[in-house]
Structures are given as C-alpha cells and as structure tokens.
Amino acid sequence: xxxxxxxxxxxxxxxxxxxxxxxxxxxxxxxxxxxxxxxxxxxxxxxxxxxxxxxxxxxxxxxxxxxxxxxxxxxxxxxxxxxxxxxxxxxxxxxxxxxxxxxxxxxxxxxxxxxxxxxxxxxxxxxxxxxxxxxxxxxxxxxxxxxxxxxxxxxxx
Numbered sequence: 001x002x003x004x005x006x007x008x009x010x011x012x013x014x015x016x017x018x019x020x021x022x023x024x025x026x027x028x029x030x031x032x033x034x035x036x037x038x039x040x041x042x043x044x045x046x047x048x049x050x051x052x053x054x055x056x057x058x059x060x061x062x063x064x065x066x067x068x069x070x071x072x073x074x075x076x077x078x079x080x081x082x083x084x085x086x087x088x089x090x091x092x093x094x095x096x097x098x099x100x101x102x103x104x105x106x107x108x109x110x111x112x113x114x115x116x117x118x119x120x121x122x123x124x125x126x127x128x129x130x131x132x133x134x135x136x137x138x139x140x141x142x143x144x145x146x147x148x149x150x151x152x153x154x155x156x157x
Contacts, residue, residue, distance in 0.1 A: 003044070003045075003048075006036075007045060011045050014045060014054070015049065015052070015054050022063050023054075025057055025088075027086060028045075028049065029042055029046060029087075057089065057092050061093055061095070061096035062096045064079070065083075066099070068082070069105075074139055075109070075136070075139050075140030076100065079097065080097060105145070109141050109145055110152070112136065113132055113135070113136060113150060114153060116131075116132060136150070
C-alpha cells in the first residue's frame with residue numbers, strides 16, 4: 001500500500017501512540033478521524049498497524065480486563081460495557097473476561113462490600129442490603145454473585 005504524506009505522518013503518530021500504551025482498533029480509528037483522515041485512509045493505516053503488531057485487540061482486551069479488575073475493582077458487566085464502547089469484538093471480550101479467576105472475583109466483591117458496609121448508613125437491614133446491592137451493581141458485578149455475597153456479609157455482621 002502506498003501512503004500519501006498525510007497518511008505517513010498519521011501512521012507515525014499512531015504508531016508512537018501505540019508504542020506508549022496499549023490501544024485498540026476503535027481508539028486509533030477515532031484518533032485518525034479526529035486528525036482529519038477519511039474512512040478509507042483510516043482503514044489502510046489501521047491495517048498496517050495491525051500487520052506491524054502495534055494494535056492487537058485481543059492483547060488490548062486482556063490487559064484492559066486485568067487492569068480494570070485489579071486496580072479499579074470493576075466487575076465483568078462494567079468491564080464488558082467499556083470494551084464494547086471501545087468497539088472491541090464480543091468474542092474477544094468474552095475470551096478476555098474468562099481469564100478472571102472465579103475465586104478472586106468473588107473475594108474481590110466481598111472485600112468491596114465489607115469496605116462499603118462500614119460507611120453505609122441505613123435504618124434497617126433491608127435498607128442496608130438494598131444500598132450494598134446497588135453499590136455492587138454500580139461496580140459492574142452480576143446479580144448471581146451480588147445476592148449471595150451480600151447475604152453472607154450481613155450474616156457475618
């Protein structure tokens with residue numbers, strides 16, 4: 001593929017961007033369009049970046065899932081939503097989410113709920129339970145994990 005001068009500059013800028021931090025196809029496509037490139041030009045550059053291994057959506061999704069779970073303490077629902085917003089393929093998202101250890105996932109949810117429980121002000125147990133459930137849902141955890149974890153936590157205290 002022969003690139004014109006504008007495309008070459010955009011390719012170099014995009015490659016430098018990908019070298020500094022993991023990026024997905026959607027992020028780079030948006031950047032290139034923001035820089036004023038047409039859709040066809042954008043597609044060519046993205047193809048070259050993938051060929052040169054600057055962009056790999058699977059690698060991006062795995063690191064995104066790992067980071068958001070470990071550091072932001074998000075659940076699968078929120079992580080999945082954010083990856084879909086970045087236009088990552090559903091199959092890639094599912095594969096990356098499967099890498100989360102089930103025991104660590106449940107333990108993280110319990111730890112979050114324990115911390116939150118200390119600061120929750122509720123008149124009744126029912127009110128406390130509702131607030132904890134809403135908190136966990138906001139963090140992106142699934143109801144199948146939330147309800148047993150909240151019940152376990154309330155039995156503990």
